[in-house]
Amino acid sequence: MPMAEHHGEDCCVKVAVHIRPLIGDERLQGCKDCVAVVPGKPQVQIGTHSFTFDHVYGSTGSPSSSMFQACVSPLVDGLFQGYNATVLAYGQTGSGKTYTMGTGCKDGSQTGLIPQVMDALFNKIDSLKHQAEFQLRVSFIEILKEEVHDLLDPASVGKVEVGSGHTGKITVPGKPPVQIREGSNGVITLAGSTEVDVSTQKEMAACLEQGSFSRATGSTNMNNQSSRSHAIFTITLEQMRKLDTVFTADGVPIEDMTEDYLCAKLHLVDLAGSERAKRTGSDGLRFKEGVHINKGLLALGNVISALGDEKKRKEGAHVPYRDSKLTRLLQDSLGGNSRTVMIACISPADINAEETLNTLKYANRARNIRNKPIVNRNPMSSEMLRMRQQLEFLQAELLCARGGGVSSDEVQVLKEKISWLEANNEDLCRELFEYRNQNTPSDLCETDVQKARTCFVKPEGLKRSLQSTDTFDYQMSEALRADDNSKEIDEVAKEWEHTILQDSMGKELNELNKRLEQKEFEMKMFGGVDTLALKQHFGKKLMELEDEKRTVQQERDRLLAEVESLSSDGIAHKSPDIHLQKLKSLEAQILDLKKKHESQVQLLKQKQRSEEAAKKLQDEIQFIKAQKVQLQHKIKHEAEQFRQWKASRERELLQLKKKGGEMSTSATNSKL
């Protein structure tokens, strides 16, 4: 069964450099600006080094205010077409990452990229609301000391004092930590993190603010509000697009075939400071954090190196995504299924020159990474789209048939095919509708059936249902419902897959039969022509030989008679003439025989060629016959497998129903 529409387009990770101005402390220390921008070019120079990027903002480069429009706005547009996207802010502590992203509690909160993303997102939704239905969710997590924390967890205690003057974050006892999971299709998901449904820009901004406050911050020698963790703010956009109406053969509009489902995620990542631990002047707890931060960034550097090296990439060298939580989470965005922009933030101060150079080198390598974004479409939607196309095709065929005077039998077959497709489509749409209603929104964005099976049951979903039932009953029914639901989807998918497979194998068999018929016809024609030609040739040859025999006999008779009459007359002087004539006649006979021999050779060659061609045709016929037998076995085998699967599903369902009945009886008994 096709999973999603794959229109893979290779695209490089885009890299922009953002140079902030010299800030208060740097000015007080008398720092000098050591970074230059080549006028009119996205080129940065530091010392003797020169780097070219996709864009350069700040200093004498493009104004920072144009960054969103050029770098991030196309990614927001891509979300509406179903493409995932990622924006990464990279750079040393104090270089302006938080300011650039707008993840801080105050700095850049109005002008940062995330608030601008929100503006663009809601404006676009507003302009498209007549063509599609939208659903938005956000999550906000941070990775600190190789642990993933949920910044939107309402039950979290928040910041607590850890050691002298430092703040840290703890999770609620008993709450399982956020887990990074990888689906069978390679999609990375976070199990256990809160996803908040948002319907207004205000709600989304509130989530950003809440998470930013929760984010672990602490002081270092370099920056009072230094972020020691990687923060990832994720926006998920689901949309149900309205398509052009499709009509049945009788001109009735098909309501259910007018929608297409797309789902895409935008990760906005504010990475921790990239400087080395020794420069932070940290010790004890802070130093440990520094080591962990560097572990994530070190792994990120290694991933960038592996992906940025064209030779290694072509050789399929190992990419160490699993070396840290950060790289594991960003696996999709680096060399995977995402459009990615990296913003390298740098300080212009000469005191930071070494770290700035490191950042520029990193960023330069990231430009070589190639991603392969795909449209994330729900498998059901993909099937619906396929069916839609098939239906339209059949309708066109039917129209042609009506106009082209095709037999009423054929029209009838086409009509039946269409109604069968329509009925199937209705079933699929109903499944999709139920699936949508029964599942939490996060389940909907899964891109394959396998994912639907392993989906995570969200705590909000639990709370909603607790109003009508007690915990035990709820969990039981929810588990069964989730199980049933995924099985139903499985069943529809499998049945559909079976039908498609049988249909395509049937077509293949028809094709083989046609080819076989054609070859057998050719063989017959070939054989007929060949026999006739040979027969004619040999007949002629026989007649020629007969004639020759007769002529030689007559000649012999004539010569004998002549010799007899000469000897009786006693004329001896004529004898040399007679011998001369005889010799001539014999020479003529030899010439004639030579010609006959040549024609015999030609005949033999022709016969050989005919035999070869006949053998080839015969082999082709045998091969097609073998293919036909194989395909017939395959069709039978697949049908048998499907029958067995169906029977086992029915048994399973029966057992589940029985089990469900028993469970609710025992639950009722225990309540009593």
Ligand SMILES: Nc1ncnc2c1ncn2[C@@H]1O[C@H](COP(=O)(O)OP(=O)(O)OP(=O)(O)O)[C@@H](O)[C@H]1O
């Ligand atoms: N483009 C800019 N214009 C003016 N001030 C800026 C700019 N970028 C950053 N700053 C200032 O520089 C300081 C450090 O910025 P910021 O906190 O964003 O750095 P950071 O890279 O996120 O640091 P950390 O890694 O410690 O979180 C802040 O006081 C911020 O206001």
